[in-house]
Amino acid sequence: MDLYLLLHSVVMHAMAAMVVLVYIPLSIPVKLFIWALVKPFRKEDLRGKVVLITGASSGIGEELAYQYAEKGACLALVARRKHALEAVAESARERGAPEVIVLVADVSDAEESRRAVEETVSHFGKLNHLVANAGIWANGCFDEITNITAFTKMMDVNFWGSVYPTYYALPHLKASGGKLVVCSSAAGTVATSRMSLYNATKAAQIRFYETLRSELGTDVGVTILTPGYVVSEITQGKAIQKDGELAVNEEWRDAQVGVFPVGRVETLCEIALDSIRKGDRYLTWPSLYRPPELIACIAPEVLDWICYKLYNTRNGGRSLGQRIVEATGVRRLYPAALRRPLIIKKETRDGEDADSNV
Numbered sequence: 001m002d003l004y005l006l007l008h009s010v011v012m013h014a015m016a017a018m019v020v021l022v023y024i025p026l027s028i029p030v031k032l033f034i035w036a037l038v039k040p041f042r043k044e045d046l047r048g049k050v051v052l053i054t055g056a057s058s059g060i061g062e063e064l065a066y067q068y069a070e071k072g073a074c075l076a077l078v079a080r081r082k083h084a085l086e087a088v089a090e091s092a093r094e095r096g097a098p099e100v101i102v103l104v105a106d107v108s109d110a111e112e113s114r115r116a117v118e119e120t121v122s123h124f125g126k127l128n129h130l131v132a133n134a135g136i137w138a139n140g141c142f143d144e145i146t147n148i149t150a151f152t153k154m155m156d157v158n159f160w161g162s163v164y165p166t167y168y169a170l171p172h173l174k175a176s177g178g179k180l181v182v183c184s185s186a187a188g189t190v191a192t193s194r195m196s197l198y199n200a201t202k203a204a205q206i207r208f209y210e211t212l213r214s215e216l217g218t219d220v221g222v223t224i225l226t227p228g229y230v231v232s233e234i235t236q237g238k239a240i241q242k243d244g245e246l247a248v249n250e251e252w253r254d255a256q257v258g259v260f261p262v263g264r265v266e267t268l269c270e271i272a273l274d275s276i277r278k279g280d281r282y283l284t285w286p287s288l289y290r291p292p293e294l295i296a297c298i299a300p301e302v303l304d305w306i307c308y309k310l311y312n313t314r315n316g317g318r319s320l321g322q323r324i325v326e327a328t329g330v331r332r333l334y335p336a337a338l339r340r341p342l343i344i345k346k347e348t349r350d351g352e353d354a355d356s357n358v
């Protein structure tokens with residue numbers, strides 16, 4: 001038995017060595033060739049394609065809807081705020097979407113996710129892309145949380161809220177040879193202080209969709225988006241607070257974002273849609289979040305050290321990051337939208353004003 005185990009171990013290590021020494025050098029020119037001369041000329045034509053986007057009432061989901069609209073796709077927009085969705089639908093029509101429907105659903109509920117997918121397919125007769133984008137954010141140090149059980153809802157929305165629609169959409173995507181797109185986060189690939197639970201929900205998404213991709217083969221393409229900070233209600237400060245309530249907290253947002261730039265959501269979505277149409281496996285934007293992944297892989301202790309130095313507040317209650325932000329006034333470089341206070345628009349399922357759905 002020991003010998004059998006040893007044999008497998010040797011084979012696995014030899015295989016890894018072959019990948020590094022033989023496969024990588026040989027595949028680089030081929031990949032470069034495909035990247036430069038094949039993919040740019042074989043982008044998917046989206047005219048008449050049917051795309052379901054979750055979390056389309058604001059931020060990244062909203063902007064992706066406009067980008068798809070400009071390419072002539074038909075849209076099914078899903079979120080909980082009806083009025084906000086209807087406003088996005090109207091703009092999407094103006095920007096070229098032949099047909100847009102609005103579906104109010106909470107994606108953390110399996111039955112509501114099923115209904116959203118089925119209504120899309122019964123309306124349009126098919127489904128070509130599912131964009132699982134809906135998500136909520138939380139930041140702050142783990143040991144500052146005062147109501148831990150309130151954080152399970154972030155897993156329910158970010159992880160299960162992607163998995164449920166995916167489950168119900170998969171048969172239709174297989175039938176159309178379609179694509180799955182998931183909006184994870186750069187926080188899912190590298191350890192980032194103050195985001196342990198959020199990062200865990202995002203890492204869970206990545207692992208899930210990577211595994212699914214290996215099960216699906218070439219039937220359905222899977223593109224995993226791992227954006228860094230971009231302007232949206234999340235970076236305007238909307239997050240689950242340490243007591244478990246969803247609220248806007250700009251001070252915590254500043255402590256989190258610190259010196260990092262906050263990108264334009266339009267640029268992210270333009271680049272993301274290009275990537276989706278080319279069938280890329282991953283897209284990380286802004287590209288400054290790519291090197292940390294490499295560091296996390298080969299020297300995790302370096303990243304831990306930097307994060308700890310930048311974010312820990314054991315030295316007088318303000319982290320180094322916060323002190324740099326204050327000393328340099330870098331906050332002035334934040335996009336204007338981040339300096340305007342965000343009022344979370346609350347409404348009931350029927351579009352009435354309410355305070356219960358955040």
Ligand SMILES: NC(=O)c1ccc[n+]([C@@H]2O[C@H](COP(=O)([O-])OP(=O)(O)OC[C@H]3O[C@@H](n4cnc5c(N)ncnc54)[C@H](OP(=O)(O)O)[C@@H]3O)[C@@H](O)[C@H]2O)c1
Nearest residue numbers: 055057058059060080081106107134135185229230232233
């Ligand atoms: N902004 C960033 O810097 C950044 C960076 C990396 C990754 N991301 C990820 O990008 C995705 C989109 O976020 P965003 O930045 O665009 O923030 P956002 O403006 O807050 O948008 C989040 C969207 O998700 C929807 N949503 C939340 N809970 C839902 C639920 N239970 N059921 C259905 N829809 C729900 C919201 O609509 P309703 O409230 O109307 O339901 C909203 O449309 C998230 O997965 C986020 O984690 C964002």
Ligand SMILES: *[C@@H]1O[C@H](CO)[C@@H](O)[C@H](O)[C@H]1NC(C)=O
Nearest residue numbers: 147148149150151153243244
């Ligand atoms: C903690 O959050 C949960 C879920 O939101 C809630 O049911 C519970 O009442 C909260 N507990 C306290 C002590 O606030």
Ligand SMILES: CC(=O)N[C@H]1CO[C@H](CO)[C@@H](O)[C@@H]1O
Nearest residue numbers: 188189190191192196199203
């Ligand atoms: C996928 C991944 O790298 N997740 C990271 C999330 O954050 C924790 C702790 O901060 C890290 O240990 C994980 O590696």
